[in-house]
Amino acid sequence: MIQNKPKILLIYTGGTIGMIENPETKGLQPFDFTHLIDNVPKLKMLDYDIRNIQFDPPIDSSNMSIEHWCDIAHAIEEGNDTFDGFVVLHGTDTMAFTASALSFMLENLQKPVIITGSQLPIGEVRTDGEENLITAIQIAAARNKSGEPMVQEVAILFENYLWRGNRSTKMSANNFNAFKSNNYPSLAKIGLDIQYHEESLFRTVTKRPLQVHYGMDPNVLFIDLFPGITESTLRHMLNTPNVKGIVLRTYGAGNAPTSAWFTDAISDALNRGIVIVNVTQCVNGAVDCSLYDTGNTLSRAGVISGHDITSEAAITKLMHLFGMGLPASSVKKYMEYSICGETTI
Numbered sequence: 001m002i003q004n005k006p007k008i009l010l011i012y013t014g015g016t017i018g019m020i021e022n023p024e025t026k027g028l029q030p031f032d033f034t035h036l037i038d039n040v041p042k043l044k045m046l047d048y049d050i051r052n053i054q055f056d057p058p059i060d061s062s063n064m065s066i067e068h069w070c071d072i073a074h075a076i077e078e079g080n081d082t083f084d085g086f087v088v089l090h091g092t093d094t095m096a097f098t099a100s101a102l103s104f105m106l107e108n109l110q111k112p113v114i115i116t117g118s119q120l121p122i123g124e125v126r127t128d129g130e131e132n133l134i135t136a137i138q139i140a141a142a143r144n145k146s147g148e149p150m151v152q153e154v155a156i157l158f159e160n161y162l163w164r165g166n167r168s169t170k171m172s173a174n175n176f177n178a179f180k181s182n183n184y185p186s187l188a189k190i191g192l193d194i195q196y197h198e199e200s201l202f203r204t205v206t207k208r209p210l211q212v213h214y215g216m217d218p219n220v221l222f223i224d225l226f227p228g229i230t231e232s233t234l235r236h237m238l239n240t241p242n243v244k245g246i247v248l249r250t251y252g253a254g255n256a257p258t259s260a261w262f263t264d265a266i267s268d269a270l271n272r273g274i275v276i277v278n279v280t281q282c283v284n285g286a287v288d289c290s291l292y293d294t295g296n297t298l299s300r301a302g303v304i305s306g307h308d309i310t311s312e313a314a315i316t317k318l319m320h321l322f323g324m325g326l327p328a329s330s331v332k333k334y335m336e337y338s339i340c341g342e343t344t345i
């Protein structure tokens with residue numbers, strides 16, 4: 001039973017939700033938190049103790065960086081003993097990357113970290129921001145029958161659904177339902193009430209104290225396959241200076257060309273100790289290297305299967321594992337293992 005008002009920390013990073021039109025360029029630009037809060041008078045109807053902190057200046061999430069992720073993680077670490085839950089207001093463009101990164105950085109998280117934003121600025125008449133903000137706060141304050149936080153993981157709340165953060169992808173630049181986790185069920189359905197799917201919610205195996213990992217190694221890369229890719233383009237990318245981990249975005253069930261030049265280039269990179277993870281370009285479904293010869297060749301060469309992980313989760317997981325200072329052999333091991341519900345293994 002909650003004795004006191006739920007205490008929620010709002011972390012405002014920027015994004016469309018708080019943007020206003022630049023009178024000169026007519027483009028949207030981030031604006032301050034007071035403007036945002038003034039546009040949601042209904043917040044006062046929630047009997048919660050809501051505190052806030054904001055990025056100074058707030059940013060368009062296209063400018064999100066590892067330093068910003070560390071700032072968010074630090075605010076959560078500092079407030080972990082004080083607050084019942086956290087709401088992160090964030091632009092939609094890189095929201096799935098931030099949600100994935102935070103899920104790895106916040107080890108043993110047992111409180112809700114609900115990330116939301118909007119497609120229309122909160123000052124617009126038809127904004128989706130007001131509803132998203134209020135629902136995110138309600139989810140951050142929600143308890144289950146045992147009095148524990150209902151959500152104990154990083155999640156994205158957008159319009160009608162709550163999704164696991166490290167399973168989510170931005171699916172639309174226009175729709176209010178902009179996010180989806182294509183390989184994992186929703187954590188809650190938002191309608192007249194909030195229906196939690198308790199069987200889908202993540203729980204840590206042991207209840208250890210929160211441990212924040214600030215090290216995120218930026219020496220990672222996406223390589224997107226396309227018919228016509230040349231050996232020199234591929235080798236150029238594989239030879240990127242300092243690169244330690246690569247997410248190879250393949251076709252279908254994890255398939256790639258079988259030409260000798262292709263497998264030789266991949267093998268050369270693997271022999272130099274680079275970790276390569278096979279992730280499908282399809283938004284739904286998983287890598288299964290046993291299905292076709294074209295996938296088999298990659299796995300025989302030593303490319304790791306990303307199974308059904310999203311590209312966003314795969315790249316941030318590599319950043320996290322290398323950021324922990326792990327050798328390539330351990331990174332490979334953990335890439336095939338679910339740390340916090342990011343893949344179905």
Ligand code: ASP
Nearest residue numbers: 015016060061091092093
């Ligand atoms: N460009 C914006 C951002 O990601 C888009 C949005 O918030 O929806 O910050």
